[in-house]
Amino acid sequence: MNYDLFDDLPGHTQRLCLQEGAVLLRGFAISAIGNLLAELEKIIIAAPFRHMLTPGAHQMSVAMSNCGQVGWVSDRNGYRYAAIDPETGRAWPEMPAVFLELAQNAAAQAGFAKFLPDACLINCYVPGAKLSLHQDKDERDASAPIVSVSLGLPAVFLFGGQKRTDRPQRYRLVHGDVVVWGGAARFNFHGVAPLADGTHPLLGRRRINLTYRKTV
Numbered sequence: 559m560n561y562d563l564f565d566d567l568p569g570h571t572q573r574l575c576l577q578e579g580a581v582l583l584r585g586f587a588i589s590a591i592g593n594l595l596a597e598l599e600k601i602i603i604a605a606p607f608r609h610m611l612t613p614g615a616h617q618m619s620v621a622m623s624n625c626g627q628v629g630w631v632s633d634r635n636g637y638r639y640a641a642i643d644p645e646t647g648r649a650w651p652e653m654p655a656v657f658l659e660l661a662q663n664a665a666a667q668a669g670f671a672k673f674l675p676d677a678c679l680i681n682c683y684v685p686g687a688k689l690s691l692h693q694d695k696d697e698r699d700a701s702a703p704i705v706s707v708s709l710g711l712p713a714v715f716l717f718g719g720q721k722r723t724d725r726p727q728r729y730r731l732v733h734g735d736v737v738v739w740g741g742a743a744r745f746n747f748h749g750v751a752p753l754a755d756g757t758h759p760l761l762g763r764r765r766i767n768l769t770y771r772k773t774v
């Protein structure tokens with residue numbers, strides 16, 4: 559677990575450099591959370607969380623939804639971005655302004671100006687849920703970073719290197735933390751260790767993660 563090497567930024571955010579191109583902005587989302595959760599509630603009514611199947615037909619332990627012009631989906635045919643939610647047959651809910659502004663500000667703070675994500679994957683973890691090490695590589699624009707916002711229960715984020723076999727570093731992410739990775743770290747392997755049990759005052763027995771991408 560790494561707790562050191564933080565730079566203080568204006569506005570009380572601390573920035574930890576994970577690797578070249580990857581930073582953890584501690585508490586960066588805190589001031590936006592009230593508005594984020596109000597919008598999230600509406601998104602989840604329109605596009606409920608669901609457990610997708612991997613191409614190997616395993617049900618994922620993380621439940622997912624999306625907002626934006628396209629959403630990340632997985633089924634027996636593979637992973638892809640789709641404009642229509644396969645569960646509802648409708649377009650994904652629009653990305654709310656408060657979602658977009660947070661991602662753009664975080665990206666800028668991490669050195670990626672003018673980030674314009676068109677997709678936001680919304681992950682819901684309950685205790686025991688995990689995300690295996692993977693690369694985000696279904697996006698066409700490799701110059702855009704990934705921005706990831708953590709809400710609710712704390713999680714251990716695994717951040718590795720370019721090869722699956724590179725041993726990942728472990729970072730504890732809490733409510734309000736934002737991680738941005740791009741540039742030299744854009745295709746680094748990453749994942750989430752099985753969520754420990756607990757109860758969060760706002761989100762209960764859950765962790766919600768927003769992952770923004772520019773897909774085209």
Ligand code: SIN
Nearest residue numbers: 681706715750767769
């Ligand atoms: C992801 O890699 O899509 C999500 C990472 C996280 O939940 O922190």
Ligand code: FE2
Nearest residue numbers: 692693694748
């Ligand atoms: Fe990912």
